[in-house]
Amino acid sequence: MKKNLSVLFSLVVVLVLFVAGCTNNSPTAENSSSDENDTSNSKEEQVTINLGYYSGGKSDEKMQELIDRFMDQHPNIKITTQSAPYGQFFQKLDTQIAADEAPDVWLSDGVLVMKYAERGAVKDLTDWINRDLEKEDYYGLDFNKDADGKYWGVPQGIQIGALYYNKDHFDKAGVEYPSEDWTWEDLKEAAAKLTLDASNKKPKDEGFNSENIQQFGLTFFSITEGWFSVLKSYGGGILDDSLNQSIINTEENKQAFEWMVDGMDSGIITDPADLKSFQSPMAVFPSGSAAMRIGIYARVLAANEAGLNYDVTLLPKGPDGKRFSPVIANSWVINDSANDKKAKAAWEWVKYWATEDEVQKEWAALGEAVPVKKSVANSEIFLNSSDTPENKEAFLESFDFAGTLDTNAVWGEWVAKFNEHAQRAFLQETTIDEALENADKEVQEILDEFYNEE
Amino acid sequence: MKKKRKFFTAKTIGYIIITISALIMVMPFITALFNSLKTYAEFTAVPPKWIPSVFQWSNYPEVFKLGNFIDYTINSFIVTILSVLGAVISCSMVGYAFARLTFPFKNMLFVMVLGTMMIPPIVVIIPHFMIFQQMNLLDTLTPLWLLECLAQPFGIFLMRQTFLSIPKDYEESSKLDGCNPFQTYWRIFMPMVKPSLATVAIFTFMTKWNEILAPSIYLTSNEKFTLPIGILSLGGQWFGNEQYMVAAALLSLIPILIVFMFAERYFVSNFTNSGIK
Numbered sequence: 004m005k006k007n008l009s010v011l012f013s014l015v016v017v018l019v020l021f022v023a024g025c026t027n028n029s030p031t032a033e034n035s036s037s038d039e040n041d042t043s044n045s046k047e048e049q050v051t052i053n054l055g056y057y058s059g060g061k062s063d064e065k066m067q068e069l070i071d072r073f074m075d076q077h078p079n080i081k082i083t084t085q086s087a088p089y090g091q092f093f094q095k096l097d098t099q100i101a102a103d104e105a106p107d108v109w110l111s112d113g114v115l116v117m118k119y120a121e122r123g124a125v126k127d128l129t130d131w132i133n134r135d136l137e138k139e140d141y142y143g144l145d146f147n148k149d150a151d152g153k154y155w156g157v158p159q160g161i162q163i164g165a166l167y168y169n170k171d172h173f174d175k176a177g178v179e180y181p182s183e184d185w186t187w188e189d190l191k192e193a194a195a196k197l198t199l200d201a202s203n204k205k206p207k208d209e210g211f212n213s214e215n216i217q218q219f220g221l222t223f224f225s226i227t228e229g230w231f232s233v234l235k236s237y238g239g240g241i242l243d244d245s246l247n248q249s250i251i252n253t254e255e256n257k258q259a260f261e262w263m264v265d266g267m268d269s270g271i272i273t274d275p276a277d278l279k280s281f282q283s284p285m286a287v288f289p290s291g292s293a294a295m296r297i298g299i300y301a302r303v304l305a306a307n308e309a310g311l312n313y314d315v316t317l318l319p320k321g322p323d324g325k326r327f328s329p330v331i332a333n334s335w336v337i338n339d340s341a342n343d344k345k346a347k348a349a350w351e352w353v354k355y356w357a358t359e360d361e362v363q364k365e366w367a368a369l370g371e372a373v374p375v376k377k378s379v380a381n382s383e384i385f386l387n388s389s390d391t392p393e394n395k396e397a398f399l400e401s402f403d404f405a406g407t408l409d410t411n412a413v414w415g416e417w418v419a420k421f422n423e424h425a426q427r428a429f430l431q432e433t434t435i436d437e438a439l440e441n442a443d444k445e446v447q448e449i450l451d452e453f454y455n456e457e
Numbered sequence: 458m459k460k461k462r463k464f465f466t467a468k469t470i471g472y473i474i475i476t477i478s479a480l481i482m483v484m485p486f487i488t489a490l491f492n493s494l495k496t497y498a499e500f501t502a503v504p505p506k507w508i509p510s511v512f513q514w515s516n517y518p519e520v521f522k523l524g525n526f527i528d529y530t531i532n533s534f535i536v537t538i539l540s541v542l543g544a545v546i547s548c549s550m551v552g553y554a555f556a557r558l559t560f561p562f563k564n565m566l567f568v569m570v571l572g573t574m575m576i577p578p579i580v581v582i583i584p585h586f587m588i589f590q591q592m593n594l595l596d597t598l599t600p601l602w603l604l605e606c607l608a609q610p611f612g613i614f615l616m617r618q619t620f621l622s623i624p625k626d627y628e629e630s631s632k633l634d635g636c637n638p639f640q641t642y643w644r645i646f647m648p649m650v651k652p653s654l655a656t657v658a659i660f661t662f663m664t665k666w667n668e669i670l671a672p673s674i675y676l677t678s679n680e681k682f683t684l685p686i687g688i689l690s691l692g693g694q695w696f697g698n699e700q701y702m703v704a705a706a707l708l709s710l711i712p713i714l715i716v717f718m719f720a721e722r723y724f725v726s727n728f729t730n731s732g733i734k
Contacts, residue, residue: 058679058690085596088689091673098674102587104595217503282501282699290501309498 055106108349113331121412156334160372194220197294213270222293236321251443328401493704529687543606552616
């Protein structure tokens, strides 16, 4: 035993020294960037920037390929990268920003751009965008514009909402496919014909059990792919144009909620409790358990992988003919604390991404997002990138009535609070009036806490 | 005869209960195994299809194609082994000091150590990040195991309690034999607290093997990722690749199962202070 413990102790000491030795001698990616930067200072023309992005499975390889090509085209710029799975990337980013260690340029989820912008973590890109980009050539530039007209990011790829429908379910029920003229009431009427309980009964049949549904008419969850489009097309919403005042407690929102709660109560639309019985809330439509869904563009990936026979169309109109499609413009942003040289090099990367047709085409071929450049988005490369959905034009037409998710510095906080009250209303644990009143009060408190302190 | 039948019945009921309990414990693993062998369509199917129509064995090689799983596994081993060694040595030393040595403010310091158990790791992550940044240790594996070598409160508490339960006679005997305090700790006490050392080692192993927060904060380069981060990176923002993630998670369980098989007897056994006459 004595001998064993001595060996153990010696092993620890040796390993500690070994690893510590390795650590000091092998510079890290971030260290190497700073070391190389020192070198670059002496060479003047060389600059190294660190680029951060959230890794996306198969898309990582393409990202690295595009970075390599950029470096070939820009021999004076070297890019070091850092990536992490989506959730971990943003968790780490907050820590890095606090320690002034964030990448020089990073890919931000569209809903988080304003969080960084309003906290001074990213650079105002207005002058560079005005100077170098033809705004008319791009989708989504304005989705990163604040109330003062300043631009904080350049979209890398766009997610925009549309109505997905399972053609097989429609054919089987003898219901006509959704038309672009549908209102939300038309959708509900069709959804009722497509809903089936465990014993294959429809809502109009006697003995229909709304508590045990095998096929929902519409699946629906959370903000982007749920309540936001309905509220907006009913003329309601969450925040006013200043993005720091709640407008939750309105008659329009009440009407929209009545539409949603009635649909959930009658078993036509998935409620938050129904979603828990699936692998994930996103899996309902790909699993064939719903005839329709509100979905952003990226949902084609799962639907195609599941081999569904489906298509997409425009989201329905509200009672007054108003329509709304939610947009998330995932964007490149530049670190505000990057020095001038690095910031300019980072801008070269952003320009390369936005302006180079080849980059846009190759990224579009992955099928993860609507291309930012209109010429590429309207070309065969995007429109025929996969057999399904056939009507990809619906995503592009939706830009005519698209808007952000009222993103501001405290978006994550107010969405969580609103969801809390919305879910209570959906599950009928509280009345719609109470839910809206409480949500209005508590969302406003979150807004005041941030904006009144500023 | 009647007695025998009664015994048989009781035994049978016992076996049935044990079998049902075992099935309840094993079912999630069997489900995960089947899920890892499904296509995406079967994975999301409702009602769930328990057994895949065709076993997709190719999901396993695909996992290795999608990520540097060999690297992730080696990294996880480096971090875990160094953490276990660090935790066992440091916790036993500190625990011994709190239990057996006399020094000023001993009790106050011990309360402070216990107090740190109440602090959630997320709260100290930014200060730790800044310290490791100053030490030029970001994007290395060092921050992941170094903290374990600086003693962990739970391990200290456990070791202190264990050392306290050893009779003073040992200490006195070793003193008579000419041992200094370190020799007493190392030669006399350490061999007697093996089960507690094993407990610290197993808890540290499991914690570090499954750790997500610290690696995701400190590591930047893909080739330095540990297994949990590697598994998560198989999924994209939009499309989960869930069947591959399950396959990778099952693969990552193999080392921990092997360790548990070898260490199980230490884990469940109790320390008995035999040897005193």
